[in-house]
Every structure is written in C-alpha cells, then in structure tokens.
Amino acid sequence: MGTRLEGKRAIVTGAGSGIGRASARRFAQEGASVFIADWSEEGLEQTRKLIEADGGKVFARRVDAGKESDVIALVDEAVAKLGGLDVVYANAGISGGSHLISETSVEQFQEILRVNLIGPFLAIKYTAPHLAKQGRGSIICTASVAGLRFGAGPVAYSASKAGVINLVQIAANQLRGTGVRVNAICPGLIETGMTKPIFDYARATNKTHKVGQLNPLLRAGQPEEIANAALFLASDEASYVNGQFLAVDGGLTSSMPVVQPKS
Numbered sequence: 001m002g003t004r005l006e007g008k009r010a011i012v013t014g015a016g017s018g019i020g021r022a023s024a025r026r027f028a029q030e031g032a033s034v035f036i037a038d039w040s041e042e043g044l045e046q047t048r049k050l051i052e053a054d055g056g057k058v059f060a061r062r063v064d065a066g067k068e069s070d071v072i073a074l075v076d077e078a079v080a081k082l083g084g085l086d087v088v089y090a091n092a093g094i095s096g097g098s099h100l101i102s103e104t105s106v107e108q109f110q111e112i113l114r115v116n117l118i119g120p121f122l123a124i125k126y127t128a129p130h131l132a133k134q135g136r137g138s139i140i141c142t143a144s145v146a147g148l149r150f151g152a153g154p155v156a157y158s159a160s161k162a163g164v165i166n167l168v169q170i171a172a173n174q175l176r177g178t179g180v181r182v183n184a185i186c187p188g189l190i191e192t193g194m195t196k197p198i199f200d201y202a203r204a205t206n207k208t209h210k211v212g213q214l215n216p217l218l219r220a221g222q223p224e225e226i227a228n229a230a231l232f233l234a235s236d237e238a239s240y241v242n243g244q245f246l247a248v249d250g251g252l253t254s255s256m257p258v259v260q261p262k263s
Contacts, residue, residue: 001055004235006031009082011074013065013123014092016043018192019142021050022223023089023230028056030231032087035078037063039092065092065119075126085130087234090123091142097154109156116160117167124171124182132178140233141168142226143184145249151258152188161186165245172243181242183233188249190221214257215250 010027014020016038028034028051036051036058038044044060051058059081064070079085093116097108120141131137146153147161164184171182189211211220229248232238247253 002030004030004231004237005087008032008086008234009035009078009084010087010089010234011035011037011078011085011123011127012089012091013037013063013074013119014142015047015060016040017047019187019190019223019226019230020089020091021047022227023091024058025051025054025056026224026227026231027087027089027234028058029054030235032234033057033082035059035061035074035082037061037065037074037092039064063092064115065090066114066116066122068122071119071122071126075130079130084134085127085137086134087138087140088123088127088131089140089142089230089234090120091140091230092119093142093160095154095157097156099154101155104155109159112156113160113163116157117163120164120167124167128171128175128178128180131180132175134179136179137181138234138238139171139180139182140230141182141184143168143186143245145186145188145247145253145256148186148245148247148253149256149258151256152252168245169243181233181238183238183241183243184245185226185229185233186245186247186249186253187226188215188221188247188252190223190226192223215252216254217250219250221248221250 010032012024015024015036024036048060063074098104143164144161146158168184
C-alpha cells in the first residue's frame with residue numbers, strides 16, 4: 001500500500017472491469033477512498049471485493065454513465081458517503097459499430113456518443129462544482145488514440161473519443177482559477193473486455209506475436225499500465241498538468257501507422 005493519494009476521495013466510472021477496475025484498485029492501494037460505478041452489478045461486486053481484499057475503502061453503485069439522473073445520484077451519494085471529492089475518473093465507455101460510415105447506423109452512433117461523450121460531459125458538469133468549492137481537484141477522462149487520428153477504431157467510437165479530448169480542453173479553460181485540473185488519457189491497444197475478440201482471435205490462430213505490432217514496443221498494453229497513468233494525473237505530482245491528453249500507447253502515435261480496412 002502506498003500514500004500517493006492518501007486522504008483523497010475518488011469516483012471511478014466503468015470500474016466493473018478493465019481499465020476502470022485496475023484504476024480503482026490502484027487508487028485505493030495508494031490511500032484513496034473510492035466510489036466505484038458501472039452498469040454491470042456483477043463487475044462492480046468483483047471490483048469491490050478486490051479492493052476490500054487489498055484493505056481499501058470502497059462504495060459502489062450501478063450507474064448508466066450517459067444518463068443524467070444516474071450521474072446526479074452517483075455524485076450526490078459519493079459526496080455524502082466520502083465526505084467530499086478530490087478525484088473523478090470518467091472512464092466508462094463502449095465500443096461497437098463499423099469502421100465504415102456507410103455501414104454505421106444513426107442509432108449506433110447516438111448510443112456510443114451518449115455513453116462515451118455525454119458521459120464525461122455529465123461527470124465534469126456535476127463534479128466540478130464540488131472540486132471548485134474546495135479550490136482543488138483532478139478530473140480525468142478516458143479518450144483513445146482513436147480520437148487523435150484515423151485508423152485506430154470504428155467511426156462512432158473514434159468520433160466520440162475525439163470529442164472527449166476537445167471537451168477536456170474546454171473544461172480545463174472554463175474552470176480556470178478554480179484549482180481544478182482536467183486531463184484525458186488516450187490508451188492504445190489494451191487487453192480488456194472491449195478488445196477481447198482481438199486477443200481471442202490471436203490466441204486461436206497462434207498470432208499473439210502480431211498483436212500490437214504497429215507500435216515501437218511491439219506489444220499490447222495492460223489495464224494496470226493505464227491505471228498508473230491515471231494515478232499520476234490524480235495525484236499532486238501532476239499539479240501543473242492541465243488540459244492535456246496523454247497517449248499511453250507503446251509509441252503508436254509517434255508515427256500512427258495505419259492498416260487500411262479491406263474494401
């Protein structure tokens with residue numbers, strides 16, 4: 001157990017698996033009291049048990065991160081039970097849809113934007129006043145390398161993550177003078193439930209050596225590697241980091257090579 005977040009109070013959405021689970025555990029291991037949220041009750045319970053087994057303090061609530069009433073209820077309960085807020089990690093997100101605009105339905109596009117972009121918007125809108133009131137705080141949003149350039153994700157997902165990057169920059173400036181920092185993390189290829197089909201296919205076809213081959217480290221990342229970046233941004237060590245998007249991608253975006261989809 002560490003002390004980098006000693007005494008801090010944090011919300012982590014999308015904490016039922018993957019990056020959210022790894023980050024919530026990491027925050028708790030470093031001394032934070034954590035309020036975890038996810039759509040999956042089963043995932044939440046598993047994360048809660050892991051944090052408690054580590055000796056951490058944790059509360060949980062099932063939440064639709066893209067639904068305003070759910071986010072308001074989450075923030076109200078978290079503030080009441082934690083006694084305030086210091087860190088907010090708006091990590092919840094979904095993938096899906098096609099790489100081709102012509103094959104992407106309006107319904108798919110709207111649902112992905114609802115969760116991936118409106119979700120962080122709601123998180124910022126309803127937590128920033130609590131952080132600003134105390135004159136400090138860190139808000140982190142999960143974006144993606146897919147939001148930086150073409151070639152790393154489906155149409156709607158990529159557009160939603162580009163929106164998150166812009167949203168973070170706007171929020172950081174609109175919160176000027178409050179002491180509240182707002183930043184984004186742009187993960188590369190990370191082994192999570194969202195990317196499970198890629199890894200399952202690679203293992204089934206004996207092609208695991210090709211996973212992540214486009215980045216200079218020649219490998220995929222693990223959720224814990226994103227959690228470590230989130231920990232830095234959440235901590236006072238990042239006190240002068242604001243309005244930024246941090247790519248944690250093995251170096252992929254240093255050149256952003258693209259494999260064109262087959263037509």
